Amino acid sequence: MAVKVAEEWLNICGGCEVTILDIGEPLLDLLPELNFVHMPVLMDHKYFGQTGEKTEMEIPEADVGIISGGVRNEKEKHVAEEMRKKCKTLIALGSCACYGGIPAMANMFPLEALYDKVYRDCKTTDSADTPSENLPPLLDKVYAVDEVVPVDVYIPGCPTNPDIIVRAITSLLEGKEFKLEERSVCDECPVKREKKASGGEIKRTLDSMEFKQGEAWEKTRCYMEQGYLCLGPVTLAGCGNKEEDGVTVPRCIKGYMPCRGCFGPIRKGANPLVDMMTAISSIGLDAKQVPDRRALLNRYIGGQNRLRPLPARPK
């Protein structure tokens, strides 16, 4: 019998849903095994009955629930709780669901400050009251899904790698647990590391990097050693696919860009901001030159209290 799947998107751009499509041919093999019972991005299924006649939110029972996106407002919180009730296994898909994602950068400011910025202090629009009618109220900050309801499987990435979705769903179909290995991007990165200190200036990715396209990865020098800020040391591995020659190359590295850290911390409770600052100072780069450190190094992982408004200093 086909496994029932419910999918729900919360505070998200929709990229992770596109990733499900992007699975490509393996999806054809998987589809007969799956029965999508609820998926707002694909199907018209209303929460309160097709004509809005019901008073309680209704999501059909399912074996596997997939949630993409973090939790920003009361409605999303309600949906997440309902999904947890109806689904036996809950998957958090994408960095927003796992860690808060890009929207969680808003956690650096209190909610009132955001309202003021958007509705009152914006120079190009007329000042207005915060809209409240027919809109679910915002929560005080952006939450990762596991801050609201327990999550069984994490698939991070912005967007994630289709291959991981396949692996996760396949192992669930076989009744096995799925968990990404606790390794860093550097652990699987094949580039050449020569010596630690590159010294001094942190270069911007606009400056040209030293590489020859098509050359073997063992001959390309580590981007960090070239002086670019690469979040590989503090980021969970898993984004890369095995190439034909058997080498696994992290996706950004493959595109000749340093890692942006979208897979999040290597293990629960790690703090990439602190770890990265240590790494930078230990290899001899000037940590002061990292622009907007707090936001940059927490770009995808602002939920779970990693980004919060700074405590007011007593004057």
Added chain:
Amino acid sequence: MSDEEFEPRIIGFCCNWCSYAGADLAGVSRLQYPPNLRVIRVMCSGMVHPNLVIDALTKGADAVIICGCHLGDCHYLEGNVAAENRKEAIDLLLEDFGLEPERFRLEWVSASEGPKFAEVIREMTEEVRALGPSPYRT
């Protein structure tokens, strides 16, 4: 703790070879210094990762001090140089976490500097007392 006077909680990482012995000397010489310091003995000041400092400050400590051997005297030759390099990163991190720079100190205390150890702790306790509790303390 509303009416009581605020007593800072200070975590001190002291290296086994110089500063811990220095603290010991302060003790056996019966030098008085405030009881606000909790000493943690580590093998070298160079092994104190910024994570430990930030964790302490965000989970209940009001200040952190790392004490190590004077530069050039390190038992492991260059451990305290590593500690000094990390100081800059720690200072930036304090800024990122919204903490006052006075809440962290790196001091060199040798095994024979008991009086200096007591003096440093006295000074730091008063400074932190004036700052008040860490904003992360609940």
